[in-house]
Amino acid sequence: MAVMFVPVSHLLAEPSLRLTALVTGPRTETDRISWVSTTELPDPLPFLRGGELVMTTGLLERTDAQWRDLIVRLARRPIAALCFGTGLVHPRVPDVVVDAAADAALTLIESPADVPFGQISRWVADQIFARHYEAVHAAVRIQDGMVRELLAGGGLRGLLRRLHAQLDAGTVAVLEPDGRLVAKHPAASRWSGHPGPAPENGEGPVELPIMLGDIPVALLRTERATRHTGLVSFAANLFGLEFARQQAVRTGRREMLGQVIEDIVLRARSEPDARRSLALHGVTADSRYRVVVAQPATGRDRLRHAPWTLDQPFASETDPMPVALVRDSVVVLLPGDRDPQPVTAGLLRRLSRIDPEVGIGVSEARAGVAGLRVGYHEGCHAARSGPGVHHAAPLSPTGLVLANLELPMADVGRAVLEPLLAHDADHGGDLIRTLRSYLEHDCQSAPTIKALIVHRNTLRYRLQLIERLTGKDLNRFKDRMELWFALAAIDLEPPEVHSAST
Structure with a gap:
């Protein structure tokens, strides 16, 4: 929820408070009171954040120089206005205070003794509360309208359209996590896809993640700054819910x-x-x-x-x-x-x-x-x-x-070739490589010998050993096909599995 304010002009216009503006700053119509602070401290500045209506009776004695220094520092904070209560300590606002306020362009208000500071504080608090209530009520109406937009079939584009109408923040857009544009409103508006450098005042486009559970699936971004960040956050949650619903369908x-x-x-x-x-x-x-x-x-x-x-x-x-x-x-x-x-x-x-x-x-x-x-x-x-x-x-x-993933081809292949795999692993042999080359060369000895660079007797010994270990006859077509399928099947295994086993 944004911070609520009361314009100084509204405070001065309230007849029950009977306040008088002795000095009006250049921004009296737009200066806004965020809260009220009553103080008689020598230095109230450490306790002020800016935007307050500071009220004092001038109880603490100050020299003219001290008054001027205080008012200059209050104007630099800046506070919304200084309210000086008269009739208790000072019959009227000291001239040095009036002159210093005029020089510093600080709004100075006189409050009569029969109007307690507590009455002013209550009036400001009531106004701020009323504005909070109005803002909450308006936000609920807007949020209800956004929900109804979805329920009425307006869809996510309807939600974007309604959000754009409420924000006054330029184009609103939904982006993929990498920044790629998915949808925007107005549809005919230009969208660079880049937020650009952040302004010096720290205010800039609002960008919030759209979440499904704990997974960020998209971004909701405005073109310009907006003080309605709560509404953008609510819309991002609605987008997440609608994404989840449509994803389920x-x-x-x-x-x-x-x-x-x-x-x-x-x-x-x-x-x-x-x-x-x-x-x-x-x-x-x-x-x-x-x-x-x-x-x-x-x-x-x-x-x-x-x-x-x-x-x-x-x-x-x-x-x-x-x-x-x-x-x-x-x-x-x-x-x-x-x-x-x-x-x-x-x-x-x-x-x-x-x-x-x-x-x-x-x-x-x-x-x-x-x-x-x-x-x-x-x-x-x-x-x-x-x-x-x-x-x-x-x-x-x-x-x-x-x-065919339903057939355990790799497992069957390993079972057929296990004796050869084990022999190669134990003796550093080349039976698997020899068998593969022999089959690839159509079971012809001469090209196999040339490919392996081995002696004819060496090839004959290895082929006899392969037949003895596997129980297959390389002269039979059926056995050759089984061995070829087994070799092709173990090739389906990830390389690290195959290399580890061989």
């Missing part, structure tokens, strides 16, 4: 679509049922879609409760295209005729705030339920390529099996 919708996609991937729905469920979410199964998969390393709560698509609440509670939450991944079904770059760039920018190393994979455009299934695996496979956006090459049948 979107999250529920995204999770329902996510369940449909997960069922499709796991083949837990028949194709007709899958088509009907997709249609309920605005997805036409016969249309071509790219499947965009983002896999941030964050908890479920952060994706579900914080608006990582902050611009959405200012347009609609629905996503502009189908968005799903599948486990801890964000999945976007992007129509095949749309350019994926703007979508993936925006998704990367927002999700990078919760995981700077987030990977995003983009599949080929395909139609049909089976196309979504393949596209999902392509997107997942590409997303694991590292930070940033990666476009997937079409998966081979082998790549599709290896990309």
